[in-house]
Amino acid sequence: MAYEMNFTPVFARTPELISGTIDTIVLSGQSIVIGLTIGLAVSILRVDGPKWAAAASAGYVEAFRNTPLLVQLFLLFFGLPYIGIRLSADHAAILAISLNLGAYSAEIFRAGLLAIPKTQIEAGLALGLSRLQVMRYVVIIPALRVIYPALTGQLTLTLLGTSIASAISATELTLAGAKIESQTFRSLETFLVLAAIYISITFAFRLLYWIVGLWLFRRSVPKTGSAVATLSLPREAET
Amino acid sequence: MIQSFGWQSVQFLFHGLIWTVGLSVCTFVCGGIFGLIFALARALGPRWLQLIVAGYIQLVQATPLLILIFLAFYGLSFAGFYFPPLAAAAISLSIYATAFLADIWRGCIEAIPRTQWEAADALALSRIQRLRYVILPQAFRIALGPTVGFMVQIVKNTSVTALIGFVELTRAGQLLNNMTFQPFHVFLTVAAFYFAVCYPLSWWSEKLKERKSAGPAH
Structure with a gap:
């Protein structure tokens, strides 16, 4: 017996679907803001903090990365x-998803912090940039650029992960769908x-990340080696 | 009847763990086979095939796993196919793992420099031989770390199948919680079981990634 698709009863519930969509976006947004804050703090503690704080951060990261969100x-x-x-x-959903994202983003931020060599910071200071300028142009934006694909990928997984929060209602x-x-x-x-x-929300968020990326990295040199090559060529010609 | 959390409960959870591991292995094998086919199609196939596979990867990666599982379990059973929870769980997890593994492995195949293909071609190897003896062994080395890392995700994602009633570790925890009313003990033990499986895999994955970055460039 062939099954006949009938979407009418589902579309009749459009208001509930819309409010569910808004709830999902709000839940994701709140969790992303809190989670990234946790992740940034934990990654700084892990790279620069005292030994006990680094150990505690590592423990938190491993505990949350190696257990399922549903169990959390x-x-x-x-x-x-x-x-x-x-x-x-x-509240439990926001807390669990934030802590989960915090653990994952901490690892990503750590990779970004470790990607900037100390000599770059010293070079920036030697050029007469203020500490704040060095922080902004030499550390944060280039580091963010290295980790941006991994970070936005993780944010997408977090967005999709919010569906699991339906398990605790x-x-x-x-x-709403259930x-x-x-x-x-x-x-x-x-x-x-x-x-x-969900696919529409995900693509909308990806578009948003792309636009934010364009704005954030508008002043950066292109990622390919071409910029480095053109910068270093004249100097080699001089000597 | 209320029983308290004790040795018997841990044994009950251990039984759930076996199903979790079994489902993970099944998912990894199915997802791995299709993932490899899809990765090759995405990286080396004709243009139209590349587009189809890319579309599949994009759509699955933008859908929550829970929705895929619900579609396989409730959706298809109403459409006339009945899948028991185990089959629905294995099918939906495999669909999910295929998309992610295909994406990871495509990146690894494309990371092999073009000159390697040309060198193999100059040695008069056929297309299959080039792939079999030159490209895939090198891609395999790069892929090992991320693949083991994704195994951790598979093990953790099997927990979502608890929501369609497949009795693996998390569902066993829910059932035990209903019997003992000691959720803190139960779910902490469940989490510890997951950690015991996932942490060694994570550690191994990190080691493999380190070895790759420390190794000679080719």
Whole structure:
């Protein structure tokens, strides 16, 4: 028996899908901001901090990178009340996803910090740049440029990971979809629509990262070796 | 009946761990076979095939794994195919792993300098021989670190199949939590089990990546 697709009952629930989409974007946005802040702090501690802080940071990073997000969600949502801390589903979701992203982005930021040689900083200071200018033009922007693809890739995974938060009934798109599915019995259609929405959100976020990247690195030299070659050629000709 | 968390519970979770490892291996083998085919098609195939594979990779990588699993489990069963949770889990995880492994391996194949192809061609090797004896062995060396790293992701991602009722480690944890009402103990133990599997893999992956960057440039 051939199955006839019928999207009408799903599209009838468009308002719920829209509010679910907004919830997912808000949840992702909040988690990304908090997670990147955690990641940056942890990476600086791990590279520059005292020994105990570096060890603690490494422990945090390894613990969160080597366990599933779903288990982290369960531990924070079901486990914490057991020791007296009660979080709402939405707060537990933000906390778990932020901590998860924090661990991954800490590793990425660390790679960026280690990618800038000390001599570059000394060279910048020797050219008479202020400490703030060196921080901005010599350390942060070039380091960010090295890690940008890895970082935005991780942010995409974080965005998609928010769907798992439906398991603890945090309000977001997958939960909204699961509700529609259980009331309309149009499973295939519902999840196809959800997939389409997630794909659209992901592509929209990727476009945003691309535009931010263009703006951030507008003054940088091209990444290829050509710029270096043209800069060094005349000097070689002189000698 | 409420039982308390004890040695029996740990044994119960260990049984779940076996299913987690089994599903991971199954996913890695299926995803690996299709991933290799897709990577070769993406890197070396005719233009139209490259576009199709690139589209597949882009779409799967932009869809949450949970939605893929729901599509395979609920979606297709309503459309007339019934997959038991194990099959739905294995199929959707393989689709997911194929997209990521194909992307990783394509990068590794494309990282081999063009001159290697030309040198192999100059030695009168056929196209298959060039691939088999010159390109793939070198690409394999680059790919080893990221591939082991992705194994960690596979092991962790099998946890999502708990949400369609496949009894692996996380689902075993949920069931045990319903029996013992000691979520903190249960999920901490579950996390420790995952860590015991994933940490050695992560460590190995880092070692492989270091060795690659320290090795001679070719």
